[in-house]
Amino acid sequence: MTFIQKWPEQGWALLHLFLVTSFSQAEEQGCRLRGDPESPQLVMDGDILLGGLFSFHTSWKERENIYTEKPPPLQCTSLNFREFQLAQTMLFAIEEINNRSELLPGISLGYRIYDSCGSIARSIKGALALVNGNENVSDTSKGCTKPANVQAIMGEASSSPSMAIATVIGPFHIPLISHFATCACLSDKSKYPSFLRTIPSDYYQSRALAQLVKHFGWTWVGAVRSNEDYGNNGMAIFTETAQQLGICVEYSMTFYRTDSSDKIQRLIEVIKGATSRVVVGFLSHMDMEVLIQHLSNYNLTGYQWVGTEAWIFDSVTVSRDKNHILDGAIGLYIPKAHVSGLREFMFDLRPLNSSNTDLFTEFWEGLFSCRFKPSFSAEVQKECTGHENLTGVENIFTDMSHMSIFNNMYKGVYAVAHALHTVLSCNRTCDINMKLDPLMILRHIRNIHFKTKEGDEVYFNENGDPTAKYEIINWQRKENGIVDFVTVGLYDASLPPDKQMNLQNESLVWAQNSKEVPVSVCNERCPPGTRKVLQKGKPVCCYDCIKCAEGEISNSTDSVSCVRCHLESWPNEKRDACIKKEAVFLSYEEIMGVLFTAASLFGTCLTSAVAYIFVTYRNTPLVRANNSELSFLLLFSLTLCFLCSLTFIGQPSDWSCMLRHTSFGITFVLCISCVLGKTIVVLMAFKATLPGRNVMKWFGPVQQRLSVLGFTVVQVIICILWLIISPPFPSKNFKEFKDKIILECSLGSAVGFWAVLGYIGLLATLCFICAFLARKLPDNFNEAKFITFSMLIFCAVWITFIPAYVSSPGKFSVAVEIFAILASTFGLLICIFIPKCYVILMKPEKNTKKSMMGKGA
């Protein structure tokens, strides 16, 4: 079969030579035909002739050229009934036009139809015979230039022969109208200027197929194509579109119906060895009919087939699919159509018996499975009577399922007739004497726009193609074993891209009668939470899935990248959604918060109890001796200290943040300054016992009050400055934990904070020094010892606080601060007041003036 494939390249030179010689020799002896004239298979005379080229046979007997004598004519084999149907359709359209009075009135159309045998060489020979006529010698008196014999040629179903014919007759502008040649290459009007067709170009079909494949999520497919222009060009466009849509083609194999069994074996091995479950078959029906037999023999089931218009509606393919390999196939087909009257016309076989009795006899014998001259050598067949009746015969010839293809032929003939109608300026009568010019007819056909009697609009775009509309066909095998070609959707290329494909009926059946859409991917799709990573050296459809990095999510399958969650959210466990981060702060609800609150309230109560005792026993010497005014102020400030720890608990707000540190700073300074006052009083009191007793005057109650006030005012000023310049504010800390937000109070100004603390520290140190100096003084009830001790505790707590505070994360730094506040406050309360209360309550005998004085003596 390499012969047929090589023909287009090698053949042109020969043909041109043939044409040139046949014209140039005309000068001497008129135009003489080289080779033998071919007579057409079907003939009817008329005023204007149309040509037809049909492969009534699909194959021919291989012959050996011996190059010493003229090759014998091709011996055609394998009758193709579908082409007879198409020829009948052409005859029907012509007869209908001849019958009509308003279209081409007074003009009869005739025809010349040749059998091309599926051979490109014969197609060209037929086309030339149609154009030149089949006479041996033309009339020498008129010279060699003469008008074309036929005004237009209908036919060639296949792309490759159409290309060949269009190339040969293109320079003469003879219109060639094909009903089934879909190769997108034929749209190139610079190469095929006179080619027109009534079937959409594969440019659209290939795209539609790719979109269909994409629609069902098949990203990893195999491809088998016819090894001719139809398959090669169509598959090239499919592959290109598929690539754009993110579909990968695992293998792309060719097949031709005459391939050797070696090649077929290799094809089957490839399909079997592949991992894709979907096979796209860009195959002509003739190739598919052969291929399916081979696949059936190898039981190659379990593959989902996607097909083109050439075989998806082909009942012969169904009948040869013994192992139900193609069940569930899905593909595109020309929308259904109807031509009324055609069926009745077709069953009248008389018009076919016009010229070539051999062909008609062969056809008749094939149709009725009989023989006119039975040969007894082979199996016995019944004898033909010549009066067989088509009623009740069921074969391809009586199968009307390809009505839409017949309609294409019908529309083509009508397009020519309408063009002739305008060219001959017909109105009631036509201008019979007008000289017909093929170029003019071609121009008119290209600009035609009319409606058939069934309402189909017929027109051609600038490439000579009709608009592309397809039905999506699904093979559904019924219980009785018959395959139904169910229309499951439409594809209209004239609509905007997102509306082109319209799958109406979701009741699809897939390979092996499954209801589940088959899966054909190179690897499993990446679930949400992962992203695709391409594998080196593999097609883009093969990839690994990698879990999203920490803090990132992907929420769709097959995500290319992961996105980082917003600052305030965090991926969930599966990393397919962002969830809000947990907010962390020391709340009243948790145990630590409750404990601190309880401690703080307990401290407050304890302080109140002490105050109550002191008030109750305010007239006892112990209380009086101990500078009761400062004691009460100290108790009051201790209460505030306990309470101020509460401001640290709970969600930080603008107010609580500002209140926190300032209230803490001021109450503590108040507290310490009271203690300091007390210590100074002790120091002074002792000094006062020495000569020059008026020291006491310098530090009397007024000075005490003023000093306490003074110390506190300094802290108040520090706090006011802090609040004015850069107050603390609530803030969110994302750094400490990845999945939690810490709600905390930002200091605003660290200087402010450390100034507040530092001032407290300064006073505490001062206080500690004074108390240390006074600790050994022989007081009757030496407070200084207790104050020293309490200051020791105080300082110890706050010195340990600083490193703990700086290094504690989040809410624990708050806890550390509260703990320090409570601990130091309890320290002061217990050290300074509890011993006195013990004496007041338990040892009243010591609480006498005498006892107090005695000690001092």
Ligand SMILES: *[C@@H]1O[C@H](CO)[C@@H](O)[C@H](O)[C@H]1NC(C)=O
């Ligand atoms: C054409 O007219 C003839 C005679 O009237 C009729 O028998 C025939 O069926 C018509 N053919 C078509 C195709 O209409």
Ligand SMILES: *[C@@H]1O[C@H](CO)[C@@H](O)[C@H](O)[C@H]1NC(C)=O
């Ligand atoms: C054509 O001419 C050749 C020889 O010139 C002759 O053998 C052949 O019979 C002729 N055929 C017809 C149809 O006249």
Ligand SMILES: *[C@@H]1O[C@H](CO)[C@@H](O)[C@H](O)[C@H]1NC(C)=O
């Ligand atoms: C093919 O498969 C069918 C059923 O799946 C089975 O009956 C048949 O035997 C198989 N044929 C071969 C040649 O494996």
Ligand SMILES: *[C@@H]1O[C@H](CO)[C@@H](O)[C@H](O)[C@H]1NC(C)=O
């Ligand atoms: C076909 O036509 C030939 C001659 O015109 C005739 O003898 C023959 O019977 C016809 N065949 C049939 C089947 O009508």
Ligand SMILES: *[C@@H]1O[C@H](CO)[C@@H](O)[C@H](O)[C@H]1NC(C)=O
């Ligand atoms: C064919 O046979 C059917 C009955 O079987 C008959 O009605 C019909 O007229 C026959 N047609 C012809 C053309 O003989």
Ligand SMILES: *[C@@H]1O[C@H](CO)[C@@H](O)[C@H](O)[C@H]1NC(C)=O
């Ligand atoms: C056809 O002819 C009639 C009269 O003979 C005339 O009225 C009509 O306009 C013509 N139509 C066209 C399309 O020329």
Ligand SMILES: *[C@@H]1O[C@H](CO)[C@@H](O)[C@H](O)[C@H]1NC(C)=O
């Ligand atoms: C879908 O197709 C089934 C046959 O497969 C048919 O019975 C049903 O009516 C169709 N539904 C629609 C909405 O076309």
Ligand SMILES: *[C@@H]1O[C@H](CO)[C@@H](O)[C@H](O)[C@H]1NC(C)=O
């Ligand atoms: C996926 O995430 C994007 C952005 O994070 C969001 O806009 C989209 O709605 C999400 N889709 C689904 C299905 O959750």
